[in-house]
């Protein structure tokens with residue numbers, strides 16, 4: 001079977017870290033051209049280091065890792081507090097001594113798109129700054145990427161403001177560039193990813209698997225649960241893992257295409273992803289596939305089985 005060529009972009013981040021671990025266990029079906037990092041949950045130095053450290057700790061030193069944007073397109077960076085100072089809470093991953101790619105993320109994404117001549121899939125689970133820069137520098141990229149999947153935005157609600165999801169809030173201009181680009185984009189939004197509070201049986205099943213992948217994921221989930229308990233709620237959500245899962249196991253999500261744009265000027269709606277549910281803009285082409293529902297049974301089975309069945313080379 002031909003492997004799916006892919007570039008993935010993360011603001012690593014706890015749930016990003018678990019998405020990376022899941023992706024690295026899929027190399028039998030994914031041709032990972034590069035992994036790129038962007039500022040978001042924590043500053044770029046930390047997201048890039050976390051990304052490279054995880055990739056190398058798990059033995060994938062052949063995958064190029066690139067640093068990307070240190071700040072949003074036009075705004076100051078606003079980080080999250082929920083991932084701790086380093087982005088991985090109290091979880092420590094050995095430091096890699098490998099160098100990052102010489103080119104920055106936007107160039108690495110473009111080069112991979114050119115190399116794959118229309119077949120490349122792109123996943124981003126942080127602010128969309130890197131792909132927006134790639135589009136601005138190389139407008140022809142929109143004809144070279146087959147599909148884009150993002151964790152970001154939401155059809156209803158938010159976690160950073162009442163109207164806005166974190167990744168969309170951090171760099172709304174970048175998300176708008178992506179949504180208006182003509183690329184085939186699937187938005188796995190917060191209203192769906194919030195349903196993935198890790199059940200106890202899942203956490204226990206993964207913790208019993210004695211691989212570095214499962215043990216690292218368990219430590220990250222444990223941190224999220226402890227931190228959230230301190231903050232008065234009892235769950236840890238794997239937002240970014242859902243976005244990755246939708247690539248390798250699309251049947252977990254129900255999608256619907258809408259015309260969606262991003263609010264960049266609102267005062268209480270900065271970064272809001274506004275979907276035309278009722279076709280009130282018939283002249284606007286539907287541009288974004290949006291996740292509307294998730295089959296949680298399938299999602300958790302996929303997640304647990306992945307750790308159980310993964311055989312390291």
Ligand code: BDR
Pocket residue numbers: 013014015016041080125126151159165166167190239240
């Ligand atoms: C998103 O924000 C980040 O904190 C998570 O990593 C996820 O990508 C959820 O709103």
Ligand code: CA
Pocket residue numbers: 010011012013015016041125126240
């Ligand atoms: Ca993220």
